[in-house]
Amino acid sequence: MRHSRRGRPHRLLRGIQYSQDRIAQTALSVPHTDVQSTDVSVSLDRLKIALAATEASLQNPFPASWYCISGISLVFLFSPSQALLSSTLPSTQRSQHKIEMMNMRKRTLKWITFFLLFIFLTSFVLNYSSTGVPAAWFSKQMVQELSQNFRKFIKSQPCTCAHCISQGKVSYWFDQRFNKTMQPLLTAQNALMEEDTYQWWLRLQRERKPSNLSDTIKELFRVVPGNVDPMLDKRSVGCRRCAVVGNSGNLKDSSYGPEIDSHDFVLRMNRAPTVGFEADVGRRTTHHLVYPESFRELGENVSMVLVPFKTTDLQWVVSATTTGTITHTYVPVPPKIKVKQEKILIYHPAFIKYVFDSWLQGHGRYPSTGILSVIFSIHVCDEVDLYGFGADSKGNWHHYWENNPSAGAFRKTGVHDGDFEYNVTATLAAINKIRIFKGR
Missing domain, CATH: 3.90.1480.20 (Glycosyl transferase family 29)
Known part of the structure; x- marks a missing residue:
């Protein structure tokens, strides 16, 4: 099933605008007296936005969901949280160490987000080009599969058998x-x-x-x-x-x-x-x-x-x-x-x-x-x-x-x-x- 390309940029822009508005609203609602709590609050709200947008994308035909997810990832990478949080730093009460820790957390978040974006885009390209079977059949399943795989990764357990088959360097x-x-x-x-x-x-x-x-x-x-x-x-x-x-x-x-x-x-x-x-x-x-x-x-x-x-x-x-x-x-x-x-x-x-x-x-x-x-x-x-x-x-x-x-x-x-x-x-x-x- 083929989908018209008309409207795709509009969906992407709407996804980005929606995400930006939510981040701005959250930032304004968080007390600016504690940089660490502000950073955590904004990060958590961003995750909520990602989940909400992904959920919404399931209601739209492929490839709208991919554009929505990509838009959110771009917002995570480039949204103005740095300026927002920097403006809340009391000039005399925060040590250089805390500033460095805050920056490290933000860099880590951005790298994780970039990695997720890379996985999404790579999965899309491989699924479409290698099979010759349009990934449109599985737009909903794909998003659900990503969610399931993430849960499995969190719950993943190492082998506890006395002798594990997959153990390397034995033979x-x-x-x-x-x-x-x-x-x-x-x-x-x-x-x-x-x-x-x-x-x-x-x-x-x-x-x-x-x-x-x-x-x-x-x-x-x-x-x-x-x-x-x-x-x-x-x-x-x-x-x-x-x-x-x-x-x-x-x-x-x-x-x-x-x-x-x-x-x-x-x-x-x-x-x-x-x-x-x-x-x-x-x-x-x-x-x-x-x-x-x-x-x-x-x-x-x-x-x-x-x-x-x-x-x-x-x-x-x-x-x-x-x-x-x-x-x-x-x-x-x-x-x-x-x-x-x-x-x-x-x-x-x-x-x-x-x-x-x-x-x-x-x-x-x-x-x-x-x-x-x-x-x-x-x-x-x-x-x-x-x-x-x-x-x-x-x-x-x-x-x-x-x-x-x-x-x-x-x-x-x-x-x-x-x-x-x-x-x-x-x-x-x-x-x-x-x-x-x-x-x-």
Whole structure:
């Protein structure tokens, strides 16, 4: 949606004028007998003005909100508080030290404001230019996201686990591969893909006539949440323990169920059932990774993490939660699913390429859901335990719900390099980044 440029300067001027008037009124209402209290009062009122103007900007179409915010930031930087406060200084009663402290506070405020302005403008430019998807869809979400991120920053906690996965300088091998800036989940704010990443992703399942990605993402975030935390609020807790439950036959007769259920997050994948296998695989699931062809109905409070290997997969989510028009990809897929829209998360395509490049070093055609779950977990969790990965005690590769011990033919298709993927998890365990439980 495009918006006319007419009226934008007027909105900016109105925002600046409004802010200036409020600052002037506040300055006049504050007693001039104490420079420090005056400085604090004016600063606090400026923050109130910023909040009020930002709130008001939500009622206006993009990009008015950006101009309003930018105008406020400019007022913060250049408004005449210096002259106002200097005029209140008693010439004989204030020491040079207090004057310097006051100036330092004002300089700090201005630098912080400049930094916030820089973040706003950079976010706008990147969001518009890199995706080719107009940021207008998300004007309201963007402002809300900034507010949420600021609150998360204030509440952020360091990792308190005995061994934190993200701790650096423990293993050179790990540090060369782990990029903590990568965000596992796709959101309205990070829906940016570089051209080479996009082209690589399109080749994964050789989609012949892919739909326009920008239009698809726009439609997608009308249906599923676009403002989720791409790290699942990792830093809101001190130590997040996660169990990643694979589908290996080595889970049979393991009695791992209660141990698995004791974790904060329990991740499962594809068609893995729990009913009838609770003693070995547990009852709880918090996140279930699937793609359309591997979907199974989930519990009411389970978050579905869609792993998209093609544009059609994103369209399927929209269809399966609304019209039900998509019934076939390269195989039949469920036309409708019962997962609540607010419980649907999207695995970021750029994160899939990150796993392929950094962790698999290009082995296989693309990563399996299993290794994608593992690398996903080491980014959103502080401690990770793997269950149900690898062969059983007899060397057979099969699923725990199957009776066919030779059902591991999938490892020979050439799509995934199962041996290399398992070596990655084994190395992570060897350097004490994760633990692997191989059955009893």
